[in-house]
Amino acid sequence: MELPGGLITEGRLRKDFSFVPLTGDWELFVRELGQRVSGSPQWVTELLFHSLSSIGGEEVNKARVCALSVGDRQYLLRQLAKLLDDGPHWLTATCRCCEEPFDLSFSHSQLPVKEAGEGYPQKTVSLGKHPVSIRVPTGEDQHAISHLSAERALDTLLSRLVGCEPSLSISALSAEQRQQIETVCEEMAAEISSEIITHCPHCEAENRIDVSPNRFLQRAGQTLLTEVHSIALAYHWDESTILKLPRARRQTYLNLIDQSRGMRSQSAMGAPV
Numbered sequence: 001m002e003l004p005g006g007l008i009t010e011g012r013l014r015k016d017f018s019f020v021p022l023t024g025d026w027e028l029f030v031r032e033l034g035q036r037v038s039g040s041p042q043w044v045t046e047l048l049f050h051s052l053s054s055i056g057g058e059e060v061n062k063a064r065v066c067a068l069s070v071g072d073r074q075y076l077l078r079q080l081a082k083l084l085d086d087g088p089h090w091l092t093a094t095c096r097c098c099e100e101p102f103d104l105s106f107s108h109s110q111l112p113v114k115e116a117g118e119g120y121p122q123k124t125v126s127l128g129k130h131p132v133s134i135r136v137p138t139g140e141d142q143h144a145i146s147h148l149s150a151e152r153a154l155d156t157l158l159s160r161l162v163g164c165e166p167s168l169s170i171s172a173l174s175a176e177q178r179q180q181i182e183t184v185c186e187e188m189a190a191e192i193s194s195e196i197i198t199h200c201p202h203c204e205a206e207n208r209i210d211v212s213p214n215r216f217l218q219r220a221g222q223t224l225l226t227e228v229h230s231i232a233l234a235y236h237w238d239e240s241t242i243l244k245l246p247r248a249r250r251q252t253y254l255n256l257i258d259q260s261r262g263m264r265s266q267s268a269m270g271a272p273v
């Protein structure tokens with residue numbers, strides 16, 4: 001699998017990555033992590049650190065997870081959400097205009113991904129009189145600004161992205177120059193869609209529906225303990241054995257248990273088996 005952006009490793013842009021097997025133990029970890037630090041940059045870093053087995057051919061540590069661009073981190077979350085359950089997911093939204101409810105469905109794999117643009121992850125542009133180097137934001141930047149107010153967070157982020165230019169003060173930048181930095185970043189950055197734009201079936205108004213992967217990963221493991229219970233009852237395996245099963249194999253056993261129950265109830269009713 002390949003990242004839409006990539007990470008510079010020993011001077012080369014590497015896009016390859018792999019995940020650990022997504023077992024019940026993994027789902028239990030995600031569920032318990034969500035109860036502690038849901039949705040924050042720290043949550044994303046912890047989740048990716050425990051889900052990736054390699055980035056760019058190298059072992060995963062938290063520094064490498066933090067060095068990934070924000071777009072790559074979101075892309076990886078979407079891949080995990082897809083592996084967990086690609087859907088189709090049915091959502092009920094309330095129209096922002098007529099306030100009527102309506103349904104829509106989507107699959108994670110159908111949502112578009114913007115690949116990184118020219119110059120990624122860093123390029124030099126002219127900002128007024130200054131030639132400056134601008135890079136895309138990373139997880140490390142998100143960690144650095146996560147505790148700041150919105151206004152201070154933006155200034156701090158901009159000063160990190162344009163690097164150390166002693167003659168350049170971020171607070172002295174014009175609105176146009178700030179916009180220029182943001183535009184350069186957006187053009188370079190990889191990105192995933194976190195919204196679906198759809199029209200209300202009642203009044204035709206445009207609505208934006210949140211389909212960010214965080215929302216779906218926070219549901220990981222919701223039915224896990226019920227599933228472990230069903231398999232333990234049927235096969236008499238212990239919890240740690242069941243939790244080591246990859247998700248797909250666990251689902252296969254659950255289907256087999258359902259089928260055998262169906263066969264038993266049909267047999268009890270006198271139907272041919």
Ligand SMILES: [Zn+2]
Nearest residue numbers: 095098200203
């Ligand atoms: Zn409407």
